[in-house]
Amino acid sequence: MGDIRANGLHEQMNKFYFFFRLKLGYLLFSATEKRSRIIQSSRCCLQDVFSSDESLIRYVERVRDDINFKSFYAKILKESERLTDKTILARHRRPPKRCQSSSDSAEFSSYEEFYRQQ
Template identity: 45%
Template sequence: MNKFDYFSFGLKLGHLIFTDTEKLSCALQSSDCCLQDVFCAAEAIIYHFRRIQVVQDNEGLTEKPILPRLRRPPRRYESNTIPVNYASCEDFYQKQYVETLEIIINMLQTRFTQKNFKMLCEVENFILNISNKSPDGSNDYIKTIMDFCHDDIDIERLKSEAFMISDFFKVVINTNQMKIKLITKISTVCEIGQQMFQEFDKLIRLYLTIPITTATSERAFSALNRVKNTLRNSMTQSRLNHCLLAHIYKEKLDKIDRNQIMSTFISSNEQRQALFRLML
């Protein structure tokens, strides 16, 4: 029964942690998120875990806990350390609870406080700022862009393009009555100006190739693992491509009128019309 109580505690603790981290994972894999959203979501989860580390929020994880019997480690693992003797059941479970949350918090902080993360945020701010307002003050981001792109972009040409880009997007924003918040939206709007703003187009492409800036590649591999499983690992490449298209774009696929597809298929030749006439 003591083992079951400890298992129940671990199960509840795991449910508490993975429920929130799963929300963060879903947010990170969204095609509409940007780096600032990623950072805010991670910080929110970290603050949440910090808050629930207090004793008052972990009392409901166990029901009248019983302290497990003190066991000495096996002789082959035994060292000079003395087994910890807890004064009460609450101290035992509280230590497990706090240490587990501390590990999760440290891993999240390590993941989202890498040195390149700030640099990518500044590159994102530069792209969004010159797309929505005057490029005044954009020189503050130029050094970061130089570190980010090295020899891939002509910085002087990018500086001169920044003023033209601001005017270009002013027309786009005023015409379409919108505000650009996502770089993926810029990449589609800027298709018209790819020849005019070649360095800016290069900067967007380089930015979107960084794995942390887009979850497209991760979603593609996740979809591949779901579609091409052990039961269907002998399918041809063409069938795999067709299945992936239907799986990835299932929302758009649900909006297609099946009756219209059937009518187009049947009416394409006389043999189908004779065979499937009753279905029209």
């Protein structure tokens, strides 16, 4: 097995965005894992499926609301201080003309705003 620094993997893992996406993925996948266990149960009925779906949707909406996202983001910032490089906001770039649509591309004024849209 080769060195993990090959192909820039080690460098990517030291970036804030990697850490953020890893934590967000864990948060969401742990909720979907619960739903998966419920619907795979031998005693599962259709009402259980609907109920778990509604519960999962409400959970994801709560994660994305302003208050919960701000606390999640603040927690991630604190945890990442000793583990990752300082977060940077990507430079705004215009898309190539062949890819442009009538709407302008998004510009973010803060790190939090950028990561909220992820």
